[in-house]
Amino acid sequence: MSQYIIETENLTKNFGRFKAVDHINLKISRNKIQGFIGPNGAGKTTTIKMLTGAIHPTQGHGHINGYKMGSKNGKALIGYAPAESLFYSDMTTIEYLVYIGKIKGLKQSDAVNKACELIQYFGLEEATHRKPIHFSSGMKKKIIVSQALINDPKVLILDEPTANLDPTARIQILDILQKLMIERDISIFISSHILSELESLVNEVTLFNKGKIVLSGSLNEVKQKYSKGIYKVRTSDNNLFVDKLMEHCKVLIKKITIDPSGDLLITIIPKGKEKFELIIGPIISHYKISLIKFIQEDVSLDEIYKDIYK
Ligand SMILES: Nc1ncnc2c1ncn2[C@@H]1O[C@H](COP(=O)(O)OP(=O)(O)OP(=O)(O)O)[C@@H](O)[C@H]1O
Ligand SMILES: [Mg+2]
Structure with missing residues (x-):
């Protein structure tokens, strides 16, 4: 078994003649938190969308726990929290989580149980029967991260989970991620611009720019290199x-x-x-x-x- 839960080889995405992601060999270790860092337009979201199977690579490929990236088995191992939260205007928190659970293949009763467990885990009890569409950014982010966990994924992929949050909401999300990491057999891949907060959370980092990996390794290795x-x-x-x-x-x-x-x-x-x-x-x-x-x-x-x- 590879030490990496996700590995890509020459993963590439072109939009027309523009190379948004250019032949990257990404490695995400098992049971680690990896920070994915890069400026606006670097290609982070495009990379993440390929990992989750939301878009197809132009070239290259990848594996998730040995399964082909984008395959049904590969996708089933991933929980994905996108940067933008979109909610249905008529769904309450519990209805939304159950709905996502069923899309991910859970039975109604399992989806309800899992949704209740996540509502508790994220401290969202008082939001259970309210509609997320009206919630604050912090509450919405918590729901977006919680829906990503509904199928007990092996890898949690988070696209800027703390963007536009106040310090308290940020700390709450980061604490939950830390707790998840300790309590569950999970790897976390997290893109963010807020480096000070990643520093205390991640074990590994990949720095990314203009579609290419600039630097990658354990936080200690990277720090040694730039010491x-x-x-x-x-x-x-x-x-x-x-x-x-x-x-x-x-x-x-x-x-x-x-x-x-x-x-x-x-x-x-x-x-x-x-x-x-x-x-x-x-x-x-x-x-x-x-x-x-x-x-x-x-x-x-x-x-x-x-x-x-x-
Ligand atoms: N569907 C698309 N069609 C054309 N160009 C696209 C498309 N999606 C992304 N791009 C371009 O690819 C590049 C990388 O975009 P991407 O959203 O992956 O960057 P990012 O690193 O996530 O940036 P940010 O930090 O702003 O979220 C950008 O130049 C963007 O304009
Ligand atoms: Mg992005």
């Missing part, structure tokens, strides 16, 4: 430590400054990180220096995004 190579260090004798660094590995060091708290900020040359980390141990043990703090400064998704798209 500025700055270490925050405090020792029992900072002066001696700096002297010995300059004596033993001057070539690896770009800059050393001191921050307001007295910690050393040591900037390493690109590709020098591995050697630098290896040399620290022998220096401190040989000169009997205690290492009190040794932290590689984190780089945010926002900074990575700015670096890539500037």
